[in-house]
Amino acid sequence: MTKDEALFEFLLRTGDNGLVLAQRLGEWCGHAHQLESDIALTNVALDNIGQARMALTEAGKVEGKGRSEDDLAFHRTEMEFRNNLLLEQENGDFAQTITRQFLFDVFQFELLSGLKSSSNEFLQSFAIKSLKEVTYHRSLSSDWMVRLGDGTELSHDKMQNALNLLWQYTGELFEKTEADDILIADGVIPDLEKLKESWDDIVGQVIKEATLEIPDTKGFMATGSRRGEHTEFLGYILAEMQYLPRTMPEAKW
Amino acid sequence: MTEEADIYELLEAVKDPEIPVLSVVDLGIVRKVDWISPKKLKITITPTYSGCPAMDTIEREISEILQSKGFEVEVVTSISEAWTTDWISEKGRKNLEEYGIAPPAEATTDKSFITGNSKNVHCPRCKSEETSLISQFGSTACKALYKCDSCHETFDYFKCI
Numbered sequence: 289m290t291k292d293e294a295l296f297e298f299l300l301r302t303g304d305n306g307l308v309l310a311q312r313l314g315e316w317c318g319h320a321h322q323l324e325s326d327i328a329l330t331n332v333a334l335d336n337i338g339q340a341r342m343a344l345t346e347a348g349k350v351e352g353k354g355r356s357e358d359d360l361a362f363h364r365t366e367m368e369f370r371n372n373l374l375l376e377q378e379n380g381d382f383a384q385t386i387t388r389q390f391l392f393d394v395f396q397f398e399l400l401s402g403l404k405s406s407s408n409e410f411l412q413s414f415a416i417k418s419l420k421e422v423t424y425h426r427s428l429s430s431d432w433m434v435r436l437g438d439g440t441e442l443s444h445d446k447m448q449n450a451l452n453l454l455w456q457y458t459g460e461l462f463e464k465t466e467a468d469d470i471l472i473a474d475g476v477i478p479d480l481e482k483l484k485e486s487w488d489d490i491v492g493q494v495i496k497e498a499t500l501e502i503p504d505t506k507g508f509m510a511t512g513s514r515r516g517e518h519t520e521f522l523g524y525i526l527a528e529m530q531y532l533p534r535t536m537p538e539a540k541w
Numbered sequence: 542m543t544e545e546a547d548i549y550e551l552l553e554a555v556k557d558p559e560i561p562v563l564s565v566v567d568l569g570i571v572r573k574v575d576w577i578s579p580k581k582l583k584i585t586i587t588p589t590y591s592g593c594p595a596m597d598t599i600e601r602e603i604s605e606i607l608q609s610k611g612f613e614v615e616v617v618t619s620i621s622e623a624w625t626t627d628w629i630s631e632k633g634r635k636n637l638e639e640y641g642i643a644p645p646a647e648a649t650t651d652k653s654f655i656t657g658n659s660k661n662v663h664c665p666r667c668k669s670e671e672t673s674l675i676s677q678f679g680s681t682a683c684k685a686l687y688k689c690d691s692c693h694e695t696f697d698y699f700k701c702i
Contacts, residue, residue, distance in 0.1 A: 324686065328678035335682065338591025342620065413621035417591060420623060420702040424677055 291474065292350055294467035295408070297370065298477060299347035300360070301514075304371035306340030307361055309333075309392065311525050315379055325382070328428055332389070335421040339414070346410050362533040366523050367516035374457035376522040383436060383446035387454055390429035391491065395461050397426045398486050402478025411476065430494050437498025444499065451495070452503045459509025462487075548574045548582065551610060555602045558595045559681050562636040565599055569628025572619065581613040587624045590682040590702075626701045638665045643687065643698040662698055664689035 313333035320326035344357040374392060379385045400422055403415035436443040462484040464472075471477040495502055512518060532539060549566050557563045565571050565586070573585035584603055588596050600616045607614045626645040629637075634644040646661035663670045669691035677700065679686040685700040 324676040324678070327680070327686075328676055331678040331682055334592035334594070335590060336592070338588070338593065342591060409621075413623070417620045417623040420625075421591060424700075424702075428677055 289466050289470060291470060292352075294470040295476065296347055296350050297465070297467040298471055299343050299350060301370040301372075303340045303343030303347055303357075303360070304369050305375055305392075305396075306336040306338075306343065308369070308371040308522070308525060309375040309389075310336035310340060311529055312375065312379055313385075313389075316385065321382055329385070332425050332428070335418075335425065339418050339421070342414055342417075346414075358533065362530045366518050366526060369516065369518065369522060369526070370513060371522075372457070372461055373510055373513050373519055374454060374461065376519060376525060377454060377457065378521055380450065380453075381446060383443070384450040384453065386429055386432045386436070387447065387450035389425070390433050390494070391454060391458055392461075393422060393426040393429045394487055394490050394494075395458075395483075396422050398483050398490075399478065402483060405475075406477065407475040433494050433500075434498045437495070437500045447498065448500050451500055455503040456505050456508060456510045460511045460513060463511065463514055465514050545574050548584075548607070551606055552584075552603060554606055555599060558598050560637070560640070560642065562640040563629075563633050565603065567630045567633030567636065569630065569633075570599070570624060571603075572622075577613075577615070580611065581615075582607060583615045583617060585617050585619050587619055587622075589624050591620075593682060624702075626699065629699075637699055641665050641696060642684065643696060645699050645701045662687055664692060664694065665696055666694055667692040 310333040313329045313336070316326060316329045317333075318326065320329060340361075341357050344360045348355040348357060348360055372392075374388060377384075377388055397419070400415040400419040403411045404419065406412045406415065433447065437447045438444070462480045464480055468477065468480060472479050492502065510519075549571070552566050552571055553564045555565045557565065557568055568589070570586050570589060571584065572587050573583075575583040575585070577583055584607070586596075586599065586603070596618065600618070603616050604614045629645065637644045643662055643665045661670075662672050662674075664672055664687075667689060669689055671690040672687050673690060675686040675688055675695065677685050679697050679700075683699060683702075684697045686695060687698045688695045
């Protein structure tokens with residue numbers, strides 16, 4: 289695997305994470321329990337779309353086959369998507385959406401903090417820009433974790449159930465492939481093992497403050513997205529998102 | 542040859558479509574003016590937020606206004622350096638406040654803004670400093686929602702990034 293191929297993999301992963309999460313959050317538009325949350329979730333979606341566009345545009349350049357951000361977003365199948373399994377999981381109730389968001393925001397915050405000193409110029413600027421936005425995302429989702437976890441008996445149970453469901457998808461956020469080894473050795477991306485230490489630390493603190501418990505998955509962690517193996521949910525997301533550009537490839541606004 | 546300052550003056554006419562009292566110059570998103578030739582300009586702009594949906598409109602309006610003055614224009618977007626609210630001009634801050642949007646209270650070097658406990662956000666209507674945060678996310682990506690505890694009006698706050 290060449291360095292450019294490794295970089296392409298990483299950019300796809302980053303872009304796809306933003307794209308799939310934004311698509312999920314967009315489903316909340318007009319449906320949240322209060323106007324402020326509705327607006328907050330769609331704002332977070334918008335930031336993620338912006339970040340995804342930058343990452344996928346750069347991925348297309350690095351690949352060098354003339355693919356645009358739209359080609360990559362709309363004309364790849366599930367097997368070619370590299371987003372983490374966590375992000376394609378269903379919205380469920382608000383507890384589940386916020387828990388998914390929190391687990392990812394802390395990861396994204398730590399990843400971007402590491403990328404600020406990347407040896408790759410694009411990733412460095414991308415990280416500095418995106419970190420400003422993700423700082424607000426992390427603050428929103430952490431607040432809700434504590435408010436609902438340490439809320440009523442019902443809200444506490446809903447949050448714990450969400451954690452129990454989603455925890456199994458957190459392991460693969462830190463999985464290393466050949467591409468990661470190449471990029472870490474070159475100082476392009478931070479070491480994912482060290483990243484996991486800070487993630488464990490911050491996630492643990494918030495979960496404790498929220499009076500919740502880290503689930504015991506007995507060592508099991510779901511895996512697959514690095515190889516394009518996804519849960520059943522991604523297909524439905526792509527079917528909806530890609531329908532128009534695939535049916536009418538020349539369609540313009 | 543036209544001076545750089547003249548170009549900036551022309552661009553004063555291009556407003557943020559979401560906040561029409563703020564020009565793209567006041568907002569600090571015009572980063573650079575380069576002359577490719579005496580009649581050809583390259584304008585570098587930067588988005589406020591990654592997903593800012595106003596960028597396409599802004600780019601088009603910049604091209605149109607300069608083309609109407611006889612220039613050929615290329616508008617490029619750059620994310621480095623990343624935009625910060627510190628770049629909003631004094632005039633821009635004043636216009637924001639008169640329009641009813643509280644301008645960013647702190648320099649982004651002061652990290653207290655992120656906790657939502659900023660003591661410096663005052664109500665753009667009655668000027669009271671007794672205000673509280675309702676939501677870090679408001680009607681556009683760049684705004685938070687506050688309420689005034691004195692006159693009880695809610696208002697938009699241009700949040701620090």
